[in-house]
Every structure is written in C-alpha cells, then in structure tokens.
Amino acid sequence: MKLKGLALLAPMAGVADRAFRELCLSYGAAGVTSEMVSAKGFTMGDRKSAELLTLSELEHPAAVQIFGSEPKILAKAAKAALSYNSDWIDINMGCPTPKIVRDGGGVALMRDPVLAQDIARAVVSEVKIPVTVKIRTGWDFENINCVEMAKRMEDVGVAALTIHGRTREQMYALPIDYDSIAKVKAAVSIPVIGNGDIVDGPSAAKMIELTNCDAVAVGRGAQGRPWVFQQINAYLNDERIIPNPPLSEIMRVMLSHVEKIIEYKGEYIGIREARKHAAWYVRGIHGAASYRKEIGTLSSMEELMQLVNKVLTNN
Numbered sequence: 001m002k003l004k005g006l007a008l009l010a011p012m013a014g015v016a017d018r019a020f021r022e023l024c025l026s027y028g029a030a031g032v033t034s035e036m037v038s039a040k041g042f043t044m045g046d047r048k049s050a051e052l053l054t055l056s057e058l059e060h061p062a063a064v065q066i067f068g069s070e071p072k073i074l075a076k077a078a079k080a081a082l083s084y085n086s087d088w089i090d091i092n093m094g095c096p097t098p099k100i101v102r103d104g105g106g107v108a109l110m111r112d113p114v115l116a117q118d119i120a121r122a123v124v125s126e127v128k129i130p131v132t133v134k135i136r137t138g139w140d141f142e143n144i145n146c147v148e149m150a151k152r153m154e155d156v157g158v159a160a161l162t163i164h165g166r167t168r169e170q171m172y173a174l175p176i177d178y179d180s181i182a183k184v185k186a187a188v189s190i191p192v193i194g195n196g197d198i199v200d201g202p203s204a205a206k207m208i209e210l211t212n213c214d215a216v217a218v219g220r221g222a223q224g225r226p227w228v229f230q231q232i233n234a235y236l237n238d239e240r241i242i243p244n245p246p247l248s249e250i251m252r253v254m255l256s257h258v259e260k261i262i263e264y265k266g267e268y269i270g271i272r273e274a275r276k277h278a279a280w281y282v283r284g285i286h287g288a289a290s291y292r293k294e295i296g297t298l299s300s301m302e303e304l305m306q307l308v309n310k311v312l313t314n315n
C-alpha cells in the first residue's frame with residue numbers, strides 16, 4: 001500500500017463521494033476511501049452499493065470500505081469489490097450509526113473481538129490486495145479494547161489500522177483519546193493511522209507526536225476545506241503554515257467542486273447533494289447564516305453562481 005503522503009481523507013458516507021475524493025487528492029491527500037457499503041446489500045446486487053464503490057482513474061491510491069457482521073458475506077463482498085479497481089479493502093469496525101450497530105456491524109464488532117477477528121481473517125484470506133480495518137477506541141470508557149482488537153487484526157494479516165480516538169458512546173464528543181492510539185501503535189508492528197479532530201497542520205502534528213502514529217486521516221476537517229491536505233503536508237514537511245485561500249479562491253473551488261458533483265450525478269440530484277458542501281464553503285464568512293439559508297433551497301448551478309456573485313460583491 002503505497003501512500004502519497006501522511007494525511008489521508010477519512011471515509012465519510014454522504015460526503016466523500018467521487019467529486020470530493022478527487023478534489024482532496026488534487027490537494028495532496030495521501031489516499032482516499034469510498035463511502036461505506038453494506039456487504040450484504042452489495043452481494044445481493046444492490047445497484048446503489050455498486051455505484052458507491054466505483055472509483056475513477058483519478059482516485060488512487062484508494063480503498064473501498066465494506067461493513068457487515070458475517071465473515072462469509074464480508075469475504076464474498078471483498079472478492080466482488082476487487083473488480084472496482086481499489087488498491088486495498090477497508091473493513092468498517094468503527095461506525096456508531098444505530099442502524100448499523102443494531103445489525104452487528106460497524107463499532108458493534110468491538111463488543112465481539114472474536115467475531116471481528118473472524119471477519120478480518122475471512123476477508124484477508126479471500127483477497128490478494130491489502131486489507132485494513134477502521135476501529136474506535138472501544139465501546140465506552142469502561143470497555144476500551146482497541147489494543148486487543150489491534151493485536152487480533154495484526155495476527156490475521158490485516159495490513160494497517162485506522163483508529164478514531166473516541167468510544168462508540170462518545171460519538172463525536174471530546175476529548176480525543178491520544179493515549180489509547182499510542183498504546184495501539186506500541187502494541188502492533190503494522191502501520192497505525194490516527195484519526196480524530198485533525199483540522200490543520202498543527203493538529204496533525206499533535207496526533208503524530210502524541211501517538212507516534214504512521215499517518216493521519218482527516219474527516220470533518222476537510223469539509224468545505226479540501227486544501228487542508230496541502231496545509232497539513234506543508235506543516236509536516238517543514239512546519240510551514242499555508243493560510244486559508246482568499247474568498248475568491250474559495251468560491252472558485254466551491255464552483256468547480258459542485259460542477260464535478262453535477263457532472264457525476266446530474267443537476268437534479270447533484271445540486272441537492274451539493275448544498276451541504278456549499279454551506280461548508282461559506283462557513284465563517286460575513287453573512288454566512290443568510291447564505292446558508294439560500295443554499296438550503298438551491299436547485300440549479302445558475303442559482304449557485306448568482307449566490308457566488310452576491311458573496312463576492314458583499315465581502
């Protein structure tokens with residue numbers, strides 16, 4: 001698994017689609033992961049899953065991510081996913097979403113490390129490309145078992161681990177548990193990717209310093225800020241701080257991002273999916289609240305261009 005740097009884009013269902021992944025790679029993301037796909041749905045021929053797994057020529061290095069709770073089905077899904085041209089396969093053992101947890105997938109697997117290991121073993125033995133796993137620190141503060149999980153994964157041939165420094169119970173609440181990530185890194189010899197609240201160069205450096213992790217993954221810190229990878233790379237290389245782009249450049253990036261979404265998904269669906277991205281791009285600018293309101297009802301590229309003209313005139 002050859003990465004282009006130290007900062008990967010974290011998988012984000014509903015956000016990190018093809019347009020966003022390509023954009024983040026163009027700013028220096030070290031690698032990207034598809035939106036998660038249900039192994040069961042995918043193996044049953046679900047068309048939406050196949051769409052979510054499709055990676056373009058521009059998206060490398062890239063992983064496809066699968067979730068589920070049955071070793072055989074995950075192995076079958078991993079094998080089928082090979083035709084989607086991914087460089088490695090990632091298994092989701094960290095998603096806290098109630099529906100997925102109820103079905104025994106995502107972070108629910110951290111409550112059953114033996115089953116989690118069976119899943120990893122089954123997937124590793126089914127495919128020849130590297131298999132990685134994404135976990136959290138544990139289910140709750142009383143059950144922090146990421147070190148045990150990590151060792152079990154390493155034992156069955158998992159190539160690398162991403163660890164989000166929170167428990168399931170925490171969801172997205174503070175604090176990030178750097179100490180548990182450090183313990184995982186010390187306990188295994190496979191690469192460990194630290195994840196959680198990385199938003200710029202200094203927060204990426206902090207994650208690496210406090211945990212000794214081999215790379216980092218950035219999720220929400222890249223929403224509306226795909227250039228964050230350039231900033232992180234510059235800081236990790238020589239502590240250089242690259243400022244955020246000027247507003248005109250932010251608007252240009254937003255427009256080209258939304259154009260790509262529309263190119264891949266058509267204007268009707270594309271502009272609706274683009275609303276959340278557009279709202280992230282205007283975050284923090286003067287008058288953002290009223291722009292966000294307008295963005296919430298956008299129905300064409302034309303309307304978005306009018307909004308951009310207004311933003312640039314008023315700021």
Ligand SMILES: Cc1cc2nc3c(=O)[nH]c(=O)nc-3n(C[C@H](O)[C@H](O)[C@H](O)COP(=O)(O)O)c2cc1C
Pocket residue numbers: 010011012013014015035036065092093094095134164195196197198217218219220221
């Ligand atoms: C909107 C959203 C969707 C996500 N979807 C996934 C997913 O499909 N698979 C996964 O492993 N993690 C998913 N995550 C978790 C992120 O990959 C990441 O672990 C988490 O957001 C913490 O990193 P951050 O603080 O950099 O955002 C998602 C997070 C968000 C905010």
